[in-house]
Amino acid sequence: MGGAISGGAAATGEYPVVLNVYDLTPLNNYVHWCGLGIFHSAVEVHGSEYSFGAHDLPTSGVFEVEPKSCPGFLYRSSIFIGRTSLHPLEFRDFIQRMASEYHGDTYHLISKNCNHFTDDLSTRLTGKPIPGWVNRLAKLGAFCNCLLPESMRLDSTETKNLTDYHFSDDSNLTINDNFDDDDIEDKHLLSESSVSENAIVKEVHR
Numbered sequence: 001m002g003g004a005i006s007g008g009a010a011a012t013g014e015y016p017v018v019l020n021v022y023d024l025t026p027l028n029n030y031v032h033w034c035g036l037g038i039f040h041s042a043v044e045v046h047g048s049e050y051s052f053g054a055h056d057l058p059t060s061g062v063f064e065v066e067p068k069s070c071p072g073f074l075y076r077s078s079i080f081i082g083r084t085s086l087h088p089l090e091f092r093d094f095i096q097r098m099a100s101e102y103h104g105d106t107y108h109l110i111s112k113n114c115n116h117f118t119d120d121l122s123t124r125l126t127g128k129p130i131p132g133w134v135n136r137l138a139k140l141g142a143f144c145n146c147l148l149p150e151s152m153r154l155d156s157t158e159t160k161n162l163t164d165y166h167f168s169d170d171s172n173l174t175i176n177d178n179f180d181d182d183d184i185e186d187k188h189l190l191s192e193s194s195v196s197e198n199a200i201v202k203e204v205h206r
Helices: 007-012 027-033 090-101 115-128 130-145
Strands: 013-024 037-043 048-054 062-065 074-084 165-168 172-174
Touching: 013 115, 037 074, 037 115, 037 130, 048 115, 062 090, 074 115, 090 115, 115 130
Parallel strands: none
Antiparallel strands: 013 037, 013 074, 037 048, 048 062, 165 172
């Protein structure tokens, strides 16, 4: 994967970092105006898109797909976050090392979901967080932790996978970033330890 680097970006040593936001339910069209919604997000940089999802193994849950085409989600919009000075080889090493911090079995809807990952990644690359509305429901859930079902509370040590929700428009939705058999082939999980000739060891300075 990976797209061509523009001449301008190569010349200045700065590369755009974009947040791609996806809808997880058609209801977002009705509540987005008041700053709410259920969203999946991913960071696009160097021609590929990176996000975080749940699985049952203690290995990386960070995956790479073609931009704006994450399986299982409906693309909504793209938001320019900023620029990074990491060139493609440096970024590849950086994202592989960051993947070791986001194992699939540590995914949690409230405290460690895909939007937490993209916020962390955006901040490390550009010094700027993602817009607050993207992950607002998780923040509200953390604030109202005592009101949540026991299986979703932050003090539980079990791996958190969400159940199927049924909406008033008769649509059904699994509101998490769990890897389904139908789309796992389209999501390239990143290795947290592989170092190839295309990766160099260089610590990222914020």
